[in-house]
Amino acid sequence: MSTTTPAPTRALSASRTTATAARVLRQLRHDPRTIALMVLIPCVMLFLLRYVFDGSARTFDSIGASLLGIFPLITMFLVTSIATLRERTSGTLERLLAMPLGKGDLIAGYALAFGTLAIIQSALATGLAVWFLGLDVTGSPWLLLLVALLDALLGTALGLFVSAFAASEFQAVQFMPAVIFPQILLCGLFTPRDNMHPVLEAISNVLPMSYAVDGMNEVLTHTDLTAAFIQDTAIVTGTALLVLTLGAATLKRRTA
Amino acid sequence: MMNYSSRPAEEPAVRARDLTVVRGPRTVLRGLGFSVPHGQITGLLGPSGCGKSTLMRAVVGTQAKVTGTLDVLGHPAGHPGLRTRIGYVTQAPSVYDDLTVRQNLDYFAAILDPGRAAAARRAEHVTRAITDVDLTGHADTLAGNLSGGQRSRVSLAVALLGTPDLLVLDEPTVGLDPVLRRDLWQLFHTIAAERGATLLISSHVMDEAERCHRLLLMRAGELLADDTPDALRDRTGSDTVEAAFLHLVDEATAAGRTKETTR
Numbered sequence: 167m168s169t170t171t172p173a174p175t176r177a178l179s180a181s182r183t184t185a186t187a188a189r190v191l192r193q194l195r196h197d198p199r200t201i202a203l204m205v206l207i208p209c210v211m212l213f214l215l216r217y218v219f220d221g222s223a224r225t226f227d228s229i230g231a232s233l234l235g236i237f238p239l240i241t242m243f244l245v246t247s248i249a250t251l252r253e254r255t256s257g258t259l260e261r262l263l264a265m266p267l268g269k270g271d272l273i274a275g276y277a278l279a280f281g282t283l284a285i286i287q288s289a290l291a292t293g294l295a296v297w298f299l300g301l302d303v304t305g306s307p308w309l310l311l312l313v314a315l316l317d318a319l320l321g322t323a324l325g326l327f328v329s330a331f332a333a334s335e336f337q338a339v340q341f342m343p344a345v346i347f348p349q350i351l352l353c354g355l356f357t358p359r360d361n362m363h364p365v366l367e368a369i370s371n372v373l374p375m376s377y378a379v380d381g382m383n384e385v386l387t388h389t390d391l392t393a394a395f396i397q398d399t400a401i402v403t404g405t406a407l408l409v410l411t412l413g414a415a416t417l418k419r420r421t422a
Numbered sequence: 423m424m425n426y427s428s429r430p431a432e433e434p435a436v437r438a439r440d441l442t443v444v445r446g447p448r449t450v451l452r453g454l455g456f457s458v459p460h461g462q463i464t465g466l467l468g469p470s471g472c473g474k475s476t477l478m479r480a481v482v483g484t485q486a487k488v489t490g491t492l493d494v495l496g497h498p499a500g501h502p503g504l505r506t507r508i509g510y511v512t513q514a515p516s517v518y519d520d521l522t523v524r525q526n527l528d529y530f531a532a533i534l535d536p537g538r539a540a541a542a543r544r545a546e547h548v549t550r551a552i553t554d555v556d557l558t559g560h561a562d563t564l565a566g567n568l569s570g571g572q573r574s575r576v577s578l579a580v581a582l583l584g585t586p587d588l589l590v591l592d593e594p595t596v597g598l599d600p601v602l603r604r605d606l607w608q609l610f611h612t613i614a615a616e617r618g619a620t621l622l623i624s625s626h627v628m629d630e631a632e633r634c635h636r637l638l639l640m641r642a643g644e645l646l647a648d649d650t651p652d653a654l655r656d657r658t659g660s661d662t663v664e665a666a667f668l669h670l671v672d673e674a675t676a677a678g679r680t681k682e683t684t685r
Contacts, residue, residue, distance in 0.1 A: 185532035193520045257516030264482050266505040267533045420486040422445050
């Protein structure tokens, strides 16, 4: 009989994180319809949008770029909130936390798995928009992809956080309109943020999606890395990390 | 043969003193005191809702608001060092329905014993656990496509990974057919005898009590008895553990009534 050497619990262990990411991706692989929906819907929406604004290419540029930032945020928010809710309700979370798994491993594992998916989703959507639908980007498409990825991370973070407050899948899905819709209205997608009522503009200044969309528009209109772009991406990244930390605090080893 | 010799007899696997657990407005466990000896099967019996699961969660270290003393394998319950040494099976099977049996076990094994260097040992543990619970023919079936009894055996297999010193099993045989129940109890005895593990198994089926070395009988958050099945039957003059339990319940109810009237 072989003996197991005691493996200590550390805050973050690379092999436990990658094992978790591989497990999440393996679960998704048994669910090809979800993958297809995640990857194809943004492309179909962009395609639609291109011909909705058939007469005004300039509008498509601005809205299209904004949507490239919003899609990964929404999809990752939904997928993560449902996935972690299932982990909580199926008892697997309790089992994992009774094992030597660090909370950081679990969160990083989810972020890694969904981040990979977000890269595929964003690469397809960005490629389609730039090369086939004639989205006119002044800056590098790689920067669009970078912002999209950071937005996906933000979506994962928000999803993980709100799943702690949802007792059922019904509630988790309702957090989408509650958390995401106000941000879509106020992020500058429909009208520039400085045209809004001052109160709404102030609110939009503290919502992370506003910076995600601003970042996309910076790439759209500037050839080089602007200070505003760096500030926007830093804010999105910082918020994502902050919310991930808050999400980690909702994972309790001991529960009532 | 029981494996007592390697450990000092005075150090039980689990020792509780004045163990109390509060959940919301209710006190679920009231000042329990007991010990679970090493290398034996201790049955935790009582009607549903009496606090068995809460007691098990306290031992595993996942229960909040635990007061009193609770030492597990020489550490306070919930100590990080215990996480690789305890195998825990919840009442509802906690496995991923969208993974196959082997993929489930591969993942949990990677959490218990991570790293590429341990890959061969992990594969060996996974195969052994699947064999232990008799699911070899279903190793590549999605857990969600298995029957209820099969899924609970996947959950049990996860707890057997990594050869834990203490197995805490919450109603592991519920909903299983008689043949499977017998096979699992044989497995539990093998694990105790050959691997020297301590088992704490809850059940509300009293005939399973006869298969345990020791019994903890619970009712409404209190301990009615902590003894061997034989001693319990002798003490209460009953033929079965079930009769002994009912006798003790009646006694406790009567004592409770006297307390009420004198108050």
